[in-house]
Amino acid sequence: MVDSGIQPWLFNVEPYEGESLSHFLGRVRSRNHLTASGLGQLAGIGAVVARWERFHLNPYPTQAQFEALGKLLGISSERFWTMLPPQGEGMKCEPIRLCGACYKESPCHRIEWQFKSRWKCDLHNLKLLAKCSNCEARFKIPALWEDGRCNRCRMSFGEMATLERL
Ligand SMILES: [Zn+2]
Ligand SMILES: [Zn+2]
Structure with a gap:
């Protein structure tokens, strides 16, 4: 069969608010x-x-x-x-950072966590995590966050929020 140029059928994925x-x-x-x-x-x-x-x-x-x-x-x-930093906002591509409390509410990596100027979550008054609070492994790139857990010790990002306070 010759490819007739019909759009391949893909599952639709809705972006989350603030998702990177x-x-x-x-x-x-x-x-x-x-x-x-x-x-x-x-x-x-x-x-x-x-x-x-x-x-x-x-x-x-x-x-x-x-x-x-x-x-x-x-x-x-x-x-x-909107999935990238706004103009004028510097960005750090590593380490990958997160707020566990935000993740618990909306399971996605937020682009604002990678802003250069950002070191804490204003919403939860939590310091952004740059590594697992349990085993200190660095986080994988967000594209590989299949299940919202530390890749090494399997602690969930949501649980990490309860271990860390400012
Ligand atoms: Zn938060
Ligand atoms: Zn861990």
Whole structure:
């Protein structure tokens, strides 16, 4: 059969409020059993997905890339821009940080946790974690946060919040 150019059918994944690009792309891929290069290929944007998932944003994503990806996934390009720091806000791609209390309420990695200027969660008055409060392992990139647990000791991110206070 010749490929007739029909859009492949994908499961729709709704972004969470404040969700980071890495975490969202990881959910899209795992829901649809796609590799990073497979998703890039479907969207026609090449091999950028794996880099974006690591927050390696040099060169920075372009409007055309977000439009192409958005067309495939049914998401507006504006929505993608909110998954990255706003203009003028510096970003750290490592260590990956999190607020366990936020995660408990909304199971996603929030882009604001990677802002250079951010070191605590104002909502919960908790210091952002840069490693597991139990075993001190560093967190994986958000695209690989399948179940919201430490990759080494399996403690849930939500539980970590109860161990750490400012
Ligand atoms: Zn929080
Ligand atoms: Zn751990």
